[in-house]
Amino acid sequence: MELLENPVRPYAWGSRTVIADLLGESVPSPHPQAEMWLGAHPGDPSRIVHPDGGRSSLLDVLTGDPEGLLGAERSARWEGKLPFLLKVLAADEPLSLQAHPSLDQAREGFARENAAGIAIDASDRNYRDANHKPELICALTEFHALVGFRDPVETLGLLRALDVPELSAHVELLAAQPGPDGLRALFTTWITLPQSMLDELVPALQKGAVALAAAGGDWAREARTALELSERYPGDAGVLAALLLNRVVLAPGEALFLPAGNLHAYLAGAGIELMANSDNVLRGGLTPKHVDVPELLRVLDFTSGPPPVHSGQPEGPWTRYDTPAEEFLLRTWSSGDGLTGSLPVPDGGARILLATGGKACVRAGSEILELPKGAALFLAAGDSGVEVESAAPGTQLHLASDGL
Ligand SMILES: [Zn+2]
Structure with missing residues (x-):
């Protein structure tokens, strides 16, 4: 297991308090802090912090030994890549109105824009990869969103x-x-x-x-x-x-799954977002960024009704949020005010464990790491039988893995 250092994205709609508070930095932060990314996304990968203080990109480490970190079967299934991206999202202002393509639409769109010679990083590029981007948002604070057609x-x-x-x-x-x-x-x-x-x-x-x-x-x-x-x-x-669109308010711990074609806009609040490792967004407004109306109309799903709100299902001491997406699975655990005995961290492939409150103590064999609020660990497939316990009141953990 490895401690992670995670990039913070300073988009203008971000909060100046939530992520600074999570990381124990001075509040308010000098710039908006919209998202913290935990993963191996090529755009901004997390870095492994070595005991001697050195750093390596998690993306480079994964690319160097995908079978070792993901496990052989999963490495084949996910083509040597971490299949999910975990984010802490903190919105003070609305985000753009958007939808994400299905896998077939993304493959076709990516090939089409490649054939048209549009550069991957061009501002008018819709499909930056050939992957779909189902996403789950799980509220940390009261969370406001527009989701799906009413x-x-x-x-x-x-x-x-x-x-x-x-x-x-x-x-x-x-x-x-x-x-x-x-x-x-x-x-x-x-x-x-x-x-x-x-x-x-x-x-x-x-x-x-x-x-x-x-x-x-x-x-x-x-x-x-x-x-x-x-x-x-x-x-x-x-x-x-x-x-x-449906105007939705999530209480902390409640979550929404956003399938392909779902039109949505997050309005305000902090949450944990877990998604397939993709950048494919089709915007429909409320943004200064590129808006491609015909392409958005091609992918939108016009079925209507209130979106199902997930409260998670108990799995031993954990709460798990099942979705149809195989790329990711979110589990959460909260110690409440008391300290508890140790709880097992489920095995299976590469995982990221994030503390959003209190302090946890994580044990893998003879290795022990402290995980204060805001800190995160990378667990490789070989890190099995990991146990964690609360070392301070109000410990809150979020565990991201694939959904296989
Ligand atoms: Zn989205």
């Missing part, structure tokens, strides 16, 4: 409550077909509107949202979200599109 019959209730005369023709479009086809028609209409129309419609929506938020009632939170998005992204089609 039942259009309910959305008609919101749109009518907003009472925006400039949108009445659009409301009727959905009312005529309150199902996936109507959602596709209205989303396509909105996302392809000329800027001159958006410059009229978004302020008109803003007026309706002010009134609806002030009135309180069932749609007040949705109205406030529309207001916040319109203030941050005036004239952005994503503000309209966001009206079609």
Whole structure:
């Protein structure tokens, strides 16, 4: 087992408190800290911290000995790569409206953009690899998100409550077909509107949202979200599109699985994100980055309804969050206020163990490492029979592995 040092990504939407606090650094941080990446992603891999203080890239170490670190079978299955990327995500502001492709779509899109000669790091590149990117977000704090299309019959209730005369023709479009086809028609209409129309419609929506938020009632939170998005992204089609999505609040420990084609935008809060090791994002707005509407429309899933919220299932002392993704599995454990005896860390391939609270003591054979809040360990396939115990109140652990 090896201690990891993990890169922090300073995107502008990041929190200045969450990751600094986790790492025991001064709060607020001088710059936003949006994500901490734990893994072997080529864009920003974790580094192994050697006992003598030296560092090696986890990506280089894995590439040098994939069978040793992943195990022979898993190395073959995952083509010598760590199949997952673990992140601590801390959002003070909304992230872009986005969806991720299926495996088939990613393979086809990656080959197509290669054939078209678009550089891998070009700003207008959609497919940076040939992999899908299912993801799981598990809340550390109260976590707010827009996830998947709301039942259009309910959305008609919101749109009518907003009472925006400039949108009445659009409301009727959905009312005529309150199902996936109507959602596709209205989303396509909105996302392809000329800027001159958006410059009229978004302020008109803003007026309706002010009134609806002030009135309180069932749609007040949705109205406030529309207001916040319109203030941050005036004239952005994503503000309209966001009206079609489920407004979800997760309590700490609750999680959402985002399958391919699911349109989503994280709004605020801190969470643990675990995903397949891919960068493939198709954006639909609420971002200064590249937006490719036709490609987004190709991958979007217009089925509707509230997204299932996972609370995890007990597995001995651990809570595990099963998903259809084979690339990853998240387990969590919380000591509560008391100290406990040792608990076994499940075996199986390469794993990353992150402490998000308290302090843990990890034992592998005769080797013992302390894992204070914010610290993380890499466990190779050969690190079997690892045990961990809480060495301080409030110890919280997150264990990432593949889902095989
Ligand atoms: Zn996403």
